[in-house]
Amino acid sequence: MKDAKNYVDKHQERFLNELIDLLKIPSISADKSYRDDVFNTADAVAERLKEAGCDTVEVCETPGYPIVYGEKLIDKNLPTILVYGHYDVQPPDPLNLWDSAPFEPVIKKTDLHPEGAIFARGACDDKGQMYMHVKALEYMTQNDDLPCNVKFMIEGEEEVGSENLGWFISRNQTKLANDVILISDTGMIAKDTPSITTGLRGLSYVEVEVTGPNRDLHSGLYGGAVANPINVLTKMIASLHDEDNHITIPGFYDDVEELSSDERNKMAEAPFSLENYQKALDIESVYGEVGYTTNERNSIRPTLDVNGIWGGYIGEGAKTVIASKAFAKISMRLVPDQDWKKITDLFKTHFESIAPKGVRVKVTPHHGGQAYVTPIDHIGYKAAEKAYEKTFGKTPIPQRSGGSIPIVSLFEKELNSKTILMGFGLDSDAIHSPNEHFGIWNFLKGIETIPHFYHEFTKLKSEEK
Numbered sequence: 482m483k484d485a486k487n488y489v490d491k492h493q494e495r496f497l498n499e500l501i502d503l504l505k506i507p508s509i510s511a512d513k514s515y516r517d518d519v520f521n522t523a524d525a526v527a528e529r530l531k532e533a534g535c536d537t538v539e540v541c542e543t544p545g546y547p548i549v550y551g552e553k554l555i556d557k558n559l560p561t562i563l564v565y566g567h568y569d570v571q572p573p574d575p576l577n578l579w580d581s582a583p584f585e586p587v588i589k590k591t592d593l594h595p596e597g598a599i600f601a602r603g604a605c606d607d608k609g610q611m612y613m614h615v616k617a618l619e620y621m622t623q624n625d626d627l628p629c630n631v632k633f634m635i636e637g638e639e640e641v642g643s644e645n646l647g648w649f650i651s652r653n654q655t656k657l658a659n660d661v662i663l664i665s666d667t668g669m670i671a672k673d674t675p676s677i678t679t680g681l682r683g684l685s686y687v688e689v690e691v692t693g694p695n696r697d698l699h700s701g702l703y704g705g706a707v708a709n710p711i712n713v714l715t716k717m718i719a720s721l722h723d724e725d726n727h728i729t730i731p732g733f734y735d736d737v738e739e740l741s742s743d744e745r746n747k748m749a750e751a752p753f754s755l756e757n758y759q760k761a762l763d764i765e766s767v768y769g770e771v772g773y774t775t776n777e778r779n780s781i782r783p784t785l786d787v788n789g790i791w792g793g794y795i796g797e798g799a800k801t802v803i804a805s806k807a808f809a810k811i812s813m814r815l816v817p818d819q820d821w822k823k824i825t826d827l828f829k830t831h832f833e834s835i836a837p838k839g840v841r842v843k844v845t846p847h848h849g850g851q852a853y854v855t856p857i858d859h860i861g862y863k864a865a866e867k868a869y870e871k872t873f874g875k876t877p878i879p880q881r882s883g884g885s886i887p888i889v890s891l892f893e894k895e896l897n898s899k900t901i902l903m904g905f906g907l908d909s910d911a912i913h914s915p916n917e918h919f920g921i922w923n924f925l926k927g928i929e930t931i932p933h934f935y936h937e938f939t940k941l942k943s944e945e946k
């Protein structure tokens with residue numbers, strides 16, 4: 482392979498400016514009022530893929546937001562890498578907690594990013610990480626250093642459950658055929674500790690509604706005599722964990738993959754400081770399921786969390802009222818072998834069964850997906866390992882993540898290929914939070930590392946034959 486670092490150094494300013502332009506478009510998939518912006522972002526990504534050297538680029542319509550597809554096929558006897566990413570972003574709320582406007586990117590230095598970081602919604606998740614792949618392609622095509630075929634599939638609905646991606650994949654299996662899928666939409670342990678994500682948790686996301694009396698009531702005239710939906714809902718939610726923080730839904734743990742003590746010991750070798758973890762979050766202590774370490778709790782164990790809860794009066798001052806309804810949004814992170822549809826059913830049955838007389842409960846499932854594991858003896862993993870060794874001078878550590886990219890397990894089922902997760906973000910980059918950012922060093926290092934993956938994978942694949 483030629484020298485990607487040189488090219489990246491030379492063009493870094495332009496790369497950053499191009500990313501900044503992309504970050505200015507508020508492609509919030511969850512909020513319909515940004516519909517035009519989401520479509521415009523798809524067009525912008527398509528344009529960039531063309532410029533970077535794709536021979537064919539299409540903005541593929543779906544019943545929802547479009548999927549940008551691009552390809553550069555150089556030789557059908559060579560392997561094909563399929564790059565997946567997403568151009569949609571999370572809503573920036575709460576806006577008042579941002580130090581700068583979420584869609585007016587600014588570069589600022591931080592303790593962990595002394596070279597500077599770009600602050601904007603989507604900087605790390607996933608526009609910045611997706612764009613590393615576009616620029617890596619530009620390097621390879623501009624320097625005659627592309628060793629294999631490449632396909633890009635960049636979607637606009639990841640943050641809302643990838644509803645139409647399954648639809649698209651099932652209709653385009655030949656077009657999307659590949660030898661390995663490559664994604665940068667996760668993180669790494671630290672700048673001096675490269676890691677490869679080997680697992681993603683599954684997800685079941687539900688919304689619950691508790692209805693009491695048919696209208697809001699005076700809390701003095703009726704208080705004590707009728708079920709208060711908010712009191713009831715919070716009590717029901719509290720009962721979903723026992724005193725050891727195990728989840729109480731019958732059958733919830735039935736299919737959970739149990740790791741051997743060997744595997745758990747191996748996990749515990751990854752560098753981790755509980756003290757720094759607590760300090761970074763300003764908490765006196767961590768909290769979670771008894772019998773598991775922090776890193777186990779957030780990766781190999783399933784969870785149940787309320788993501789939002791509302792009802793009644795939340796305006797200024799006091800209003801004495803018993804609300805007719807109370808609501809909550811609940812996510813369950815799942816681990817290998819748990820079936821997300823089965824878990825959704827178990828939740829629904831259990832939640833309805835614990836409702837006291839005097840209220841009605843409605844459970845509405847949103848989206849979900851299966852957990853995923855990359856085997857570390859796969860040649861894609863080996864190629865990634867070698868790529869990091871080249872640019873970081875260190876062997877990366879395999880690490881399961883607690884986050885979810887539900888579509889990855891579907892890729893395996895529909896396209897029959899494994900996914901390699903080369904993430905370059907840091908946990909402190911605040912994805913989904915106010916002040917999301919992405920280190921410039923990480924962005925450039927990613928662009929430099931990705932071409933090595935292409936070369937190592939092509940080499941390993943040819944040796945396999």
Ligand code: BES
Nearest residue numbers: 606639640641642666667668882884885
């Ligand atoms: N990129 C994240 C997932 C992620 C981040 C995995 C960091 C591992 C490490 C992705 O965009 C995301 O936010 N996924 C959602 C699920 C989706 C169905 C909304 C999540 O994990 O909450």
Ligand code: MN
Nearest residue numbers: 606607639666
């Ligand atoms: Mn993402």
Ligand code: MN
Nearest residue numbers: 571606640913
């Ligand atoms: Mn996300």
